[in-house]
Amino acid sequence: MTLTAPIRLAPRLTAHHNLTPPELYEHAVRRGEGVIAVDGPFCAVTSPHTGRSPNDKFFVEEPGSRERIWWGKVNQPLASEHFDRLHADVVAHLNEQELFIRDVFAGADPAYRLPIRFVTPNAWQALFVYNMFLRPGAGDMQSFAPGFQVLHAPEFHADPAAHGTNSGTFIVVSFAHKTILIGGTRYAGELKKSIFTILNYLLPQRGVLSMHCSANVGESADVALFFGLSGTGKTTLSADPERKLIGDDEHGWSDHGVFNFEGGCYAKVIRLSRDGEPEIFATTRRFGTVLENVVVDPETRSVDLDSHEITENTRASYPIHFIPNHIPGGMAGHPSHIVFLTCDAFGVMPPIARLTPAQAMYHFVSGYTAKVAGTERGVTEPKETFSACFGAPFLPLHPHVYADMLGAARRAVLAREHGLDRRRVRHRAPHAPVAHAGDDPGRALGPPRPGTGAARASVRSRRPATRARGRPR
Numbered sequence: 001m002t003l004t005a006p007i008r009l010a011p012r013l014t015a016h017h018n019l020t021p022p023e024l025y026e027h028a029v030r031r032g033e034g035v036i037a038v039d040g041p042f043c044a045v046t047s048p049h050t051g052r053s054p055n056d057k058f059f060v061e062e063p064g065s066r067e068r069i070w071w072g073k074v075n076q077p078l079a080s081e082h083f084d085r086l087h088a089d090v091v092a093h094l095n096e097q098e099l100f101i102r103d104v105f106a107g108a109d110p111a112y113r114l115p116i117r118f119v120t121p122n123a124w125q126a127l128f129v130y131n132m133f134l135r136p137g138a139g140d141m142q143s144f145a146p147g148f149q150v151l152h153a154p155e156f157h158a159d160p161a162a163h164g165t166n167s168g169t170f171i172v173v174s175f176a177h178k179t180i181l182i183g184g185t186r187y188a189g190e191l192k193k194s195i196f197t198i199l200n201y202l203l204p205q206r207g208v209l210s211m212h213c214s215a216n217v218g219e220s221a222d223v224a225l226f227f228g229l230s231g232t233g234k235t236t237l238s239a240d241p242e243r244k245l246i247g248d249d250e251h252g253w254s255d256h257g258v259f260n261f262e263g264g265c266y267a268k269v270i271r272l273s274r275d276g277e278p279e280i281f282a283t284t285r286r287f288g289t290v291l292e293n294v295v296v297d298p299e300t301r302s303v304d305l306d307s308h309e310i311t312e313n314t315r316a317s318y319p320i321h322f323i324p325n326h327i328p329g330g331m332a333g334h335p336s337h338i339v340f341l342t343c344d345a346f347g348v349m350p351p352i353a354r355l356t357p358a359q360a361m362y363h364f365v366s367g368y369t370a371k372v373a374g375t376e377r378g379v380t381e382p383k384e385t386f387s388a389c390f391g392a393p394f395l396p397l398h399p400h401v402y403a404d405m406l407g408a409a410r411r412a413v414l415a416r417e418h419g420l421d422r423r424r425v426r427h428r429a430p431h432a433p434v435a436h437a438g439d440d441p442g443r444a445l446g447p448p449r450p451g452t453g454a455a456r457a458s459v460r461s462r463r464p465a466t467r468a469r470g471r472p473r
Contacts, residue, residue, distance in 0.1 A: 040287030082164030100126035104133035108330030212391030214238035228341030260330035345382030
């Protein structure tokens with residue numbers, strides 16, 4: 001996959017290509033983009049946007065994708081003429097900026113890898129991209145050809161009358177032009193989640209289930225998946241010192257197994273402790289990590305992870321190799337355990353429940369949970385929501401596409417384990433128990449309340465159910 005049209009950028013100022021982290025630090029400090037804290041992390045503030053802006057995401061109405069996209073509140077249409085005008089104005093704006101260009105890959109499995117080019121006017125956000133995605137080797141760069149481009153203009157604000165947007169903020173995807181436009185927000189999470197969104201469109205068409213989950217693997221090669229919205233515990237639970245980390249947020253499940261989409265982690269760090277999460281805590285004290293919206297003492301340059309003065313949604317971005325027990329290749333086998341994590345802010349779910357396959361599919365599609373303060377703009381306290389597949393804000397296709405693929409993948413694993421023809425187990429329930437681990441260990445374990453169905457975090461596992469540990473994240 002390559003771009004259908006060349007990048008029309010012709011910057012008047014310097015354009016820096018694929019700088020190293022130390023070089024990006026130097027430029028970020030020179031440009032006054034943030035400060036270096038004690039022990040080396042780079043700290044930036046993205047106010048007024050300190051979370052995603054889901055009401056400002058659009059897909060261009062184009063032949064080829066128009067019929068596939070699940071249109072609605074999450075996936076809003078933008079007329080092609082509005083995109084053309086916005087694209088031209090963003091390019092004109094970027095042509096007047098000093099630029100930082102970063103070439104990366106998304107997808108650890110080479111068979112499904114997508115080359116991406118990011119263009120941003122901020123050095124620290126180029127460092128964020130370096131941390132979050134897969135970094136090409138020297139040999140890769142000689143033949144690198146971007147299959148998608150991201151034009152990032154955080155200081156450019158759209159004109160809703162001229163550009164067809166809802167506000168000055170915009171995240172616009174064009175599959176025809178293989179281009180993403182992001183503007184009117186400095187929040188770096190938009191860069192990360194825009195790529196997840198396009199992978200959720202592209203990979204299912206190639207037979208790969210894209211998933212909003214973290215993943216790790218034990219010594220016996222038993223892979224575990226942890227599904228959940230931002231702030232429900234994916235990063236915490238996957239960073240288990242007794243298991244190897246595959247990835248903390250976004251994965252694909254192909255015929256060959258599970259693979260990470262990214263090359264880094266984006267952890268919530270509000271009230272992070274050295275004792276509770278030592279591996280993640282250590283990343284906040286080292287050079288190369290980007291701390292986003294974390295309070296820094298202006299005199300001592302020490303960071304205050306307990307402060308929510310800027311936002312509850314404080315973040316750390318770091319390469320995955322900062323976690324000592326990660327899987328270097330970002331790939332593993334088929335899952336043995338599937339966990340659904342729910343931030344049950346209203347106490348309607350028991351902490352642990354075992355789900356039948358039918359119950360698991362129901363909860364995967366319905367995705368009952370709560371939005372956590374700060375993860376989206378305007379969310380200041382937990383708010384109940386039903387987020388299909390535990391990732392509705394990032395799903396361009398109808399949720400049943402992903403649900404059907406999850407069911408088919410589970411049946412295929414069962415067939416392989418028992419040496420059966422897949423057709424014989426298509427509708428057969430597994431004999432292994434289905435369990436659910438929640439994030440409220442203070443509540444007594446009991447059956448679901450009437451009308452609530454099954455529970456808060458669901459685990460398919462051969463082993464006895466275990467209660468989820470760790471601070472909800």
